[in-house]
Amino acid sequence: MRKTAFALLAAAVLMAGCGSGKSARTAAGAKVFASADCGGCHALSAAKSSGQTGPNLDQLKPSYDSVVRQVSNGGGGMPSFAGKLSTGQIRDVASFVAASTKNNSAALTAFKPNHVKLSDCHSDYACYKQAFGNIAYYENPEAALAKLSSYMKTNPMVNSGCHQIAHEIGHAGYVRYHDNAAQALANGSMTCWSGYYHGVIERAFGGVPRSKVASIARSLCTGKEINKTYFLLYQCVHGLGHGLMIYSLNDLPYSLKVCDHLATAWDRTSCTGGVFMQNFLPGPMQIAPTKWVSKKDLLYPCDKVAAGDKLYCYLMVTSRVLPVVHYDFRKAATWCRKAETGWVGTCFQSFGRDASGYSVQNPRKIVQLCRLAGSMERECIYGGSRDLTSNDAGPARAIKMCLLAPAATRSYCFNGIGTILGSFANEAAARRARCNAVPAAYRRDCYRGARA
Numbered sequence: 001m002r003k004t005a006f007a008l009l010a011a012a013v014l015m016a017g018c019g020s021g022k023s024a025r026t027a028a029g030a031k032v033f034a035s036a037d038c039g040g041c042h043a044l045s046a047a048k049s050s051g052q053t054g055p056n057l058d059q060l061k062p063s064y065d066s067v068v069r070q071v072s073n074g075g076g077g078m079p080s081f082a083g084k085l086s087t088g089q090i091r092d093v094a095s096f097v098a099a100s101t102k103n104n105s106a107a108l109t110a111f112k113p114n115h116v117k118l119s120d121c122h123s124d125y126a127c128y129k130q131a132f133g134n135i136a137y138y139e140n141p142e143a144a145l146a147k148l149s150s151y152m153k154t155n156p157m158v159n160s161g162c163h164q165i166a167h168e169i170g171h172a173g174y175v176r177y178h179d180n181a182a183q184a185l186a187n188g189s190m191t192c193w194s195g196y197y198h199g200v201i202e203r204a205f206g207g208v209p210r211s212k213v214a215s216i217a218r219s220l221c222t223g224k225e226i227n228k229t230y231f232l233l234y235q236c237v238h239g240l241g242h243g244l245m246i247y248s249l250n251d252l253p254y255s256l257k258v259c260d261h262l263a264t265a266w267d268r269t270s271c272t273g274g275v276f277m278q279n280f281l282p283g284p285m286q287i288a289p290t291k292w293v294s295k296k297d298l299l300y301p302c303d304k305v306a307a308g309d310k311l312y313c314y315l316m317v318t319s320r321v322l323p324v325v326h327y328d329f330r331k332a333a334t335w336c337r338k339a340e341t342g343w344v345g346t347c348f349q350s351f352g353r354d355a356s357g358y359s360v361q362n363p364r365k366i367v368q369l370c371r372l373a374g375s376m377e378r379e380c381i382y383g384g385s386r387d388l389t390s391n392d393a394g395p396a397r398a399i400k401m402c403l404l405a406p407a408a409t410r411s412y413c414f415n416g417i418g419t420i421l422g423s424f425a426n427e428a429a430a431r432r433a434r435c436n437a438v439p440a441a442y443r444r445d446c447y448r449g450a451r452a
């Protein structure tokens, strides 16, 4: 008798402990599904609806992220609900749809390993994502990322979509290390603009209530593993900025505020870089539309944000300008010249960073594009050399680029290489040694950049 009562009590406590938040959210989501009349267009057995206009959600089994994206953006005949539903309601309905179509009813879809291999994928992007994720899960993330960089050289689809694949490898790494974000972060690499780190951080915030985000953010990048080098620490706090925007569905002031509560000034600005970069991603790469861009003023919000946030905003701003002007770098240069006094050079560093990305790290093309910067050519070259060094996690192609660049820009170019190389090691002697690959005539410039 007593035993039974105890067992019942234990079961009740367990259920209250593990399921309450989720079931409250899915229950609220069911109401949103009904009131927004999703069922008028979609069949979903959990909602007893049988609409035929849109896909059958029981069959589609969409992920949480894809429901958020589709409901926020609309598209393909479905209206956007961004103005009609709050972000909380959009999350609720996404939890509901994802949970009720998944057997395990996990509201946030974790990476699920299976046995798909790279050799099974033939021009199928989703297949590549899964296959790379499987390598991260069954072998380790570093192996998956190494494979990714070798595929990028020969497979155009993998190359152009490498960032999202790296995100997926991050999701898989997060599962492999049992949701320990710091450990996952320490076992990755920076292939394709560090998408791996972004993916891990995205997962670290999945399903966490706002009241807990700031404290998680403060402790996330404090582990010993991460603090071995500035580079890793940078990836962690920069990834954190991306993660905050993804988490808050592009609430820029909120994300900046969380960054502002990190421990050091360096952490704070590096975090805001991730926030702005995420904000400036083109629409199709966004999880929800952002309010923090303007069609008329392509430098917005850099010309409006607080002084302390301007640096990283302008360092990223051409990523906003270029897609709007259809990658006409001449027009982008005109925009940069319109930047506020004191920020024109920073905008051209961003221009150089994007010249590197746009040319897929082609040293000769970067130098060509930088000519369009006119009197700001050296800032562009500097931005290009830093992006190349960072993307490659080494100086080989950046050195090539600096030697192709006009003589007058060269020492600044090597200085840029040094700023990144210096972040790969913590001790002065080790930072200095990183510059050995630089031609003797410019080694001093590299040392200065590396603070060695």
Ligand code: HEC
Pocket (backbone or CB within 6 Å): 032, 033, 036, 037, 038, 039, 040, 041, 042, 053, 054, 055, 060, 062, 066, 067, 070, 071, 075, 076, 077, 078, 079, 081, 093, 097
């Ligand atoms: C007016 C009809 C209509 C309404 C209302 C509607 N949808 Fe859709 N929905 C569509 C159509 C059509 C598509 C197919 C879009 C496509 O093929 O790109 C779609 C696609 C989707 C997808 C698939 C996205 C993917 O990953 O491919 C999801 C999930 C979805 N809708 C959820 C919802 C939810 C949740 C609601 C309510 C908030 C809703 N829809 C309301 C018509 C509608």
